[in-house]
Amino acid sequence: MNVTLFITCYNDTLFPATGKAVVAVLERLGHTVDFPQAQTCCGQMHYNTGYQNDARHMMMHFLKVFRDAEIVCVPSASCVAMMREHFPKMAAAMPDAAVGRDVTAMLPRVYEFCELLVDKLRSVDTGATFPHTVTLHSTCHSLRGTKIGERPLQLLRAVRGLSYVELPQADQCCGFGGTFSIKNADVSAALLSDKVRAILDTQAEVCTAVDNSCLMHIGGALSRQRAGVRCLHLAEILASTSGEPA
Amino acid sequence: MSVRVGKAAEAPTFAQAARGMLGNAQLRHNVRHATDVIRARRAHAVGETADWQQLRDSARAIKDHVLRHLDTYLEQFETACKAAGGKVHWARDADEANTAIVDIIRSHGGTEVIKVKTMTSDETGLNPALEAAGITPIETDLADLIIQLGADKPSHIVVPALHRNKAEIRRLFMEKMQLPELGERAEDLAGAARRYLRERFLRVPVGLSGANFAIAESGSLCVVESEGNGRMCLSLPKVLVSLVGIEKIIPTFGDLEVFLQLLGRSATGERMNPYNSIWSGVTAGDGPQEFHVVLLDNGRTGVLTEPETRPTLACIRCGACLNICPVYRQTGGHAYGSIYAGPIGAILTPQLQSMKHSQSLPFASTLCGACYEVCPVKIDIPEILLHLRNKVVKSGGAPLAERLAMRFAARAFKNGGRLESAQKLVRIAQKPYVHSGSIERLPGMLANWTQFRDLAAVPAESFRQWWAARQNKEKK
Structure with missing residues (x-):
């Protein structure tokens, strides 16, 4: 299948390894991957911080860039949630009814990475090997925004050598919340401290998730504490092989 | 007009207030423990209700309908209440409500009033107004009594003293009730409160309440509670005054069927509230012989005008959103600077004040979505938070550094080209701060990040550069 990658702005800038991993997994499974260089951002940061006018421009740009894509793969549950929850509302508020039609036509073709593998491509086993103890942070947008549910776990369970350990209080927010982490830094840190405690209690070597935004937050604290626990996007674990380990 | 929500207009920002709360280990332990207990109870009570989602849909449909026809239902309520022997007062704002209540109590020469279940009176600042008029308010809800005796503030809309534990309450009772001895068990504390309150229930001739629901067809009010102190307050005094926000209207008695199933389970995890008092006007020889309803606007009609924010008024004050909120769990209610704390407070408090105050509250959320999931009337709180954030930004309320960023x-x-240029710019700008691939200290606003977390440096090659290089290689 032809998969068009929306890598997301922060993966592109800060976590290119995640994008490379997505490409590796999809190509290993025999699919063709494309990356339109014109892509930028879904508008989530602006929209959630109150700059909805800016976010609208980003939505329009997104619709233009991905108009002809057969399947859009997004390795971020929160960006997918942004599109599904807010694109239709933003479009509905615009005078041009064509935008609404574009959004309606676009959304069924947008897949979060795990959704794509499990639902569309039916590839729960990605042929990965990752001989480590791993815990999974269920991000708020994977739980409530996109309802990805058990899919990340299904994918992890098929990884050779991987030992999965459940994270206690998995439904608790890590406290990132985008600009919340800056505007309400103390409260954000208090939430993060609970999350880090839960992760350390599992004795896992690696904490994974379907969103690098939460992982940047959690990983930032683990690094500050010199905790010796790695944060890795799920795609990087699924790309890992004994020849090229993550 | 003097619309106000207690002293919310003078409150510090959420971030400032929260910082103080986070340093109080006892408070945080109490809040965590209490919210964990109520959350688990709620989850159990909701789990055993097969038609929970349908109940939520029904409740929301009823509330949406009422809010669209609020004028009609309010007048219907007034007519029915008067026909049943009640007196109806309309209050545009906090001062009008307080004045009406003071006048009623004064007309009976009262110097004391027993109060129960009226958060709205905290909104209007009634207690200070009563005291200024020489009338002593006596809170009779156990938690409100704890708050009053401790000269404290409520921190939760259902469990106002949630931030206090048994040991703290015992010390407070011993001091304020002048008890030389008092046991440590919950029963001992309840017993002390009972003895203290019974005497007042029998002595004070004027009672003041709020209401959970106002039934338009019959002019009835409904108060639900757990202790029976409300029942005493509603039935023993000669005169009863009820302060009711105009959004508390439901059309018919039959509608209670939906709401009473939702409220108890959402609020305390009980299948039914232990005490459900419903009364209409006055009944000769039974209960209060004079009954007044004060219907309060205080900013509510302003909230009603916008379709995006209107669902805020559907709230039935169950507190489920507070108990589930990860932010509330850390800070407790005082950080919100308002009687209305937690997610619902974050949308209600600024709106009642026409967004002129409490502008930091819509940002006091990670948008995790848990509040929407548990709300018994399906208020999409995250969506309303976003709408309000947009209003704050549009009115110039965002910090300059943020606007520039x-x-x-x-x-x-x-476009892609500009993003690539910006990535290059950031890579240059970060240079002085990067040490072995990691950033531990950043200036300005970004210091709020590095204060608690490291930041992986922006890598030398972005994904788009890697992809472009790969494509070029393939072409060759």
Whole structure:
């Protein structure tokens, strides 16, 4: 299948390894991957911080860039949630009814990475090997925004050598919340401290998730504490092989 | 007009207030423990209700309908209440409500009033107004009594003293009730409160309440509670005054069927509230012989005018959103600077004040979505938070550094080329701060990040550069 990658702005800038991993997994499974260089951002940061006018421009740009894509793969549950929850509302508020039609036509073709593998491509086993103890942070947008549910776990369970350990209080927010982490830094840190405690209690070597935004937050604290626990996007674990380990 | 929500207009920002709360280990332990207990109870009670989602849909449909026809239902309520022997007062704002209540109590020569279940009176600042008029308010809800005796503030809309534990309450009772001895068990504390309150229930001739529901067809009010102190307050005094927000209307008695199933389970995890008092006007020889309803607007009609924010008024004050909120769980209620704390407070408090105050509250959320999931009337709180954030930004309420950063980002996101240039710029700008691939200290606003977390440096090659290089290699 032809998969068009929306890598997301922060993966592109800060976590290119995640994008490379997505490409590796999809190509290993025999699919063709494309990356339109014109892509930028879904508008989530602006929209959630109150700059909805800016976010609208980003939505329009997104619709233009991905108009002809057969399947859009997004390795971020929160960006997918942004599109599904807010694109239709933003479009509905615009005078041009064509935008609404574009959004309606676009959304069924947008897949979060795990959704794509499990639902569309039916590839729960990605042929990965990752001989480590791993815990999974269920991000708020994977739980409530996109309802990805058990899919990340299904994918992890098929990884050779991987030992999965459940994270206690998995439904608790890590406290990132985008600009919340800056505007309400103390409260954000208090939430993060609970999350880090839960992760350390599992004795896992690696904490994974379907969103690098939460992982940047959690990983930032683990690094500050010199905790010796790695944060890795799920795609990087699924790309890992004994020849090229993550 | 003097619309106000207690002293919310003078409250510090959420971030400032929260900082103080986070340093109080006892408070945080109490809040965590209490919210964990109520959350688990709620989950159990909701789990055993097969038609929970349908109940939520029904409740929301009823509330939406009422809010669209509020004028009609309010007049219907007034007519029915008067026909049943009640007196109806309309209050546009806090001062009008307080004045009406003071006048009623004065007309009976009262110097004391027993109060129960009226958060709205905290909104209007009734207690200070009563005291200024020489009338002593006596809170009779156990938690409100604890708050009053401790000269404290409520921190939760259902469990106002949630931030206090048994040991703290015992010390407070011993001191304020002048008890030389008092046991440590919950029963001992309840017993002390009972003895203290019974005497007042029998002595004071004027009672003051709020209401959970106002039934338009019959002019009835409904108060639900757990202790029976409300029942005493509603039935023993000669005169009863009820302060009711105009959004508390439901059309018919039959509608209670939906709401009473939702409220108890959402609020305390009980299948039914232990005490459900419903009364209409006055009944000769039974209960209060004079009954007044004060219907309060205080900013509510303003909230009603916008379709985006209108669902805020559907709230039935169950507190489920507070108990589930990860932010509330850390800070407790005082950080919100308002009687209305937690997610619902974050949308209600600023709106009642026409967004002129409490502008930091819509940002006091990670948008995790848990509040929407548990709300028994399906208020999409995250969506309303976003709408209010947009209003704050549009009215120029965002900090300059943030506005500039957002503008920089918006320009970078115009097309791929600009994003690539911005990435290059950031790579140069970060140089002085990067040490072995990691950033531990950043200036300005970004210091709020590095204060608690490291930041991986922007790598030398972005994904788009890697992809472009790969494509070029393939072409060759």
